[in-house]
Amino acid sequence: MNRHDSPDRRHAAAWCGGWLLAAGWAGAFPLLSDLGPHRAWGVCAAVGYLLAAFAALLPTRRGRPLSIALALIGAVAVPLLALVLAGQGQSEVGVIERSGALLLHTGTPYLAEPRTVAEYTPYLPGMALLGLPRALLDGLPLGGLPLARVAGDARLWCAAAFLACLLRSAPTGRRTARAAPTAPPVGRRTVLAALTASPVVALPLCVSGVDLPMTGLCWLALTLAARRRPAPAGLALAAACSLKWTAWPAVAVVTALLATTAGRRPALRAAAVAVGGTALLVLPGALRSPGPMLHQVFAFPTGRGDLPTPAASPLPGRLLADLGPPGWYAAVGLLLLAALALAASLLTHPPRHAAAAADRLALGLALAFLLAPAGRFGYLALPALLVLLARVLPASPAPTTAPTPSPVPSPVPSPVPSPVPSPVPSPTPNRGLTRPWAAHSSSPTTSRPAKAASKPSSTPWPPGCPTPTSWSTPPPNRAPIGTTPLSPSR
DSSP: OOOSSSSHHHHHHHHHHHHHHHHHHHHHHHHHHOHHHHHHHHHHHHHHHHHHHHHTTTSTTTHHHHHHHHHHHHHHHHEEEEEHHHHHOOOHHHHHHHHHHHHHHSSSSOOOOOOOOOOOOOOOOGGGGGGHHHHHTSSSSTTTHHHHHHTOHHHHHHHHHEEOOOOOOOOSOSSSOOOOSSSSSOOOHHHHHHHHHHHHHHHHHHHHHHHHHHHHHHHHHHHHHHHHHHHHHHHHHHHHHHTOOGGGGGHHHHHHHHHHTTHHHHHHHHHHHHHHHHHHHHHHHHHHHHHHHHHIITTTTOOSSOOOOOOOOOOOOHHHHHHHHHHHHHHHHHHHHHHHHHHHHHHHHHOOHHHHHHHHHHHHHHHHHHHHBBBGGGGGGGHHHHHHHHHOOOOOOOOOOOOOOOOOOOOOOOOOOOOOOOOOOOOTTTTOOOOTTTTTTTTTTTOOOOOOOOOOOOOOOOOOOOOSOOOSSOEEESOOOOOOOOOOOO
8 A cells, every 4th residue: 555545545555454354253153163053143143244354445534334234244143133033043142041941940050960960050250140031021911022032131231231231441532542643533332233243253252241240340340440430340350250260360350459459448348248249149149059159159060060061172281281191280289379470470560551451360270271281262252352442442541630739829929128338428537437327225134235227228129019007126136137347448
């Protein structure tokens, strides 16, 4: 491209290239994936991204909004509606909706004796709240209608929670990132719409949506901590930690961020709110069914349950666990070493802003997913999304209020009397110098006559200087300013 091209054309080309990359990534799913929901999403999303790439090159100001709208329609709206009406999706959607129905009717989201993998609930009790709309709508007479089926789908509520967190954490300014002066402004809504249409958000939103609420809450907690708001950050952490226990490392990262930016007491306050809120949300379900919760939430996802977990991607931890019990313990040992290394980095090099904290949390989660005895490649989308959020939605810094300086009075120069003119002695013979203008001092501290100050000079005073009231008597025990001893001269 010619270097003399306008910035608008360069930015249009960048948007076009981004949509083309997304189209290529989505088009690979119908060819490589063996999951029906992923293949259906890939077909719809690839068409939408191609149309968005062509719309981004339109020589009008509506080119970018049109491209984002086409990407949203092709990658989110059409595949999500088709999958919901067809009742297709990953197994996580059915697990969330069933746990919500169990929580509503039995008070616990866990089955006492699950017989199949689909009957396991590998989430903490907070996740069941996202399945309550389906349970409530199914109890209505019109619960079987397509509209009720769409409104009660857990994917919509997961997406709503995710977008609400992004809206709450986004800066309030017009521009969301530093750009060149010639770059057109990108509003907050434009960035959020483009992020939602991107493959890293659109794919999980349409087929599962289970990791989106936790990711949004973790990002919200990081941005609130960067703004030095410990109590709201702790509440966001409590909500995230009550969904999945993989969000628990975020407590350490947020605490380190607050300790650096706000101090030790706000950091401890946020940690206390996070721990107390998590206990308040998790303990009722744990006390009602402690055995099923321990077995389904902790043993099953790590490969120690009665049934093998479907998370069997060939990651390093999974390959070690396949070697038998020694390999499983080796994977767990490496996982603990990674956790200790992350904790040491938080102590020695704590993050100082939300982006650095998001990168540190993303690194810890990526190591955990790679070294876990059971995992999937799709789990790595969570740390990738955190890094992306830190780049496209920079958190507004904490408001810094400079201390108001105490009012300092303007220096008023001290009035300096005019110098005493040298007296001209009279030519009186047989007598010394006479000073007819000398007067006896009225000072109580001396009994000898004192030299009287000269009369005020006719020279005007500088502006702002107060006019002296009397210069007849000098201050006690202090020589008049600007006077010199008189010496007789002829």
